[in-house]
Amino acid sequence: MKRRNFLKKASVTGLGLVAVSSTLFSFKEKSEKKSMISPSKPIKPLVIATWDTPLAVETAAKVLEKGGSALDAVEQGCRIEEANENGQTVGKGGLPDRDGNVTLDACIMDEKGNYGAVLAVKNIKHVTSVARKVMEETPHVMLVGQGAEDFAVAKGFERENLLTEASKKAWEKWKETSKYKPIINIENHDTIGMLAIDNNGNISGACTTSGLAYKMAGRVGDSPIIGGGLFVDNEIGGAAATGLGEEVLKTVGSFLIVELMRQGKSPQEACEEAISRIVKKPNSDFRNFQVGYIAVNKQGEFGAYSIHEWFSYNLYKEGVNKNIKSDFFNKG
Numbered sequence: 001m002k003r004r005n006f007l008k009k010a011s012v013t014g015l016g017l018v019a020v021s022s023t024l025f026s027f028k029e030k031s032e033k034k035s036m037i038s039p040s041k042p043i044k045p046l047v048i049a050t051w052d053t054p055l056a057v058e059t060a061a062k063v064l065e066k067g068g069s070a071l072d073a074v075e076q077g078c079r080i081e082e083a084n085e086n087g088q089t090v091g092k093g094g095l096p097d098r099d100g101n102v103t104l105d106a107c108i109m110d111e112k113g114n115y116g117a118v119l120a121v122k123n124i125k126h127v128t129s130v131a132r133k134v135m136e137e138t139p140h141v142m143l144v145g146q147g148a149e150d151f152a153v154a155k156g157f158e159r160e161n162l163l164t165e166a167s168k169k170a171w172e173k174w175k176e177t178s179k180y181k182p183i184i185n186i187e188n189h190d191t192i193g194m195l196a197i198d199n200n201g202n203i204s205g206a207c208t209t210s211g212l213a214y215k216m217a218g219r220v221g222d223s224p225i226i227g228g229g230l231f232v233d234n235e236i237g238g239a240a241a242t243g244l245g246e247e248v249l250k251t252v253g254s255f256l257i258v259e260l261m262r263q264g265k266s267p268q269e270a271c272e273e274a275i276s277r278i279v280k281k282p283n284s285d286f287r288n289f290q291v292g293y294i295a296v297n298k299q300g301e302f303g304a305y306s307i308h309e310w311f312s313y314n315l316y317k318e319g320v321n322k323n324i325k326s327d328f329f330n331k332g
């Protein structure tokens with residue numbers, strides 16, 4: 001089942017789902033937990049990405065298996081989802097804002113702690129690559145809106161209409177009621193966050209999204225913000241987020257996870273603690289939104305955790321690329 005259809009069937013509050021088999025493989029949580037226990041020697045190369053993203057992870061893994069860098073791997077992996085017009089939460093085909101404009105956010109971090117991001121960009125599909133150009137070819141870390149678009153065009157990126165017929169139709173249907181109060185559920189939160197460890201043991205990460213569907217014009221979430229949607233510290237590890245960006249930002253989720261790993265927590269424990277910070281807030285409305293995290297440490301241990309069921313991630317290690325259902329907080 002495709003990622004989007006799969007998500008459509010999930011109701012955050014009801015969670016009354018018929019068991020759905022994993023898209024690629026079926027794994028028992030227990031056996032996965034075992035594999036998270038400290039490996040004797042670092043596992044590399046490795047790729048982990050949010051959601052059911054086999055092709056993106058395979059593409060990144062191929063870069064690494066040929067001896068390429070983690071930075072090249074995450075960029076190439078994210079580009080797959082940005083070009084996938086059937087995915088309505090990333091790149092071309094993303095659902096638009098309330099005014100019908102598709103605006104994209106992305107960021108990238110390398111093993112040296114460098115960071116680049118673009119925010120609220122129209123008409124350019126491969127925003128992860130633009131973010132990399134910001135990181136490598138400007139004195140800045142973030143470009144926003146028209147400035148980011150003009151920069152991309154100056155660097156040779158093609159302007160194109162990102163609003164596909166399917167997303168236009170969905171937006172027109174939404175406009176019939178235009179209720180906002182946003183519909184906050186996992187269906188329209190499908191950011192791709194990707195972390196990779198290359199053969200040299202270096203870690204990089206990237207994050208790309210069209211953000212919350214039918215957002216207010218100018219709204220930006222966690223994905224392009226350092227420490228929010230993504231953080232990498234090559235001495236420790238990396239983390240990436242998906243879900244309601246406002247909640248990730250308020251807890252600086254990815255930075256928090258890396259700092260918790262620095263203090264000795266495993267990636268799994270760190271992801272669980274970061275979710276706990278969100279759901280245990282006074283008056284937390286967590287039943288009505290989803291957040292999911294992935295993390296990896298320098299040893300190639302990995303973790304994932306979400307508030308609600310049906311978050312999954314793709315993992316490539318030791319030559320195998322598989323989709324794994326994440327453990328989650330809200331077990332009713």
Ligand code: GLY
Pocket residue numbers: 189191209210211212220221222223229241242243244245246
């Ligand atoms: N996590 C993506 C967003 O909220 O924009």
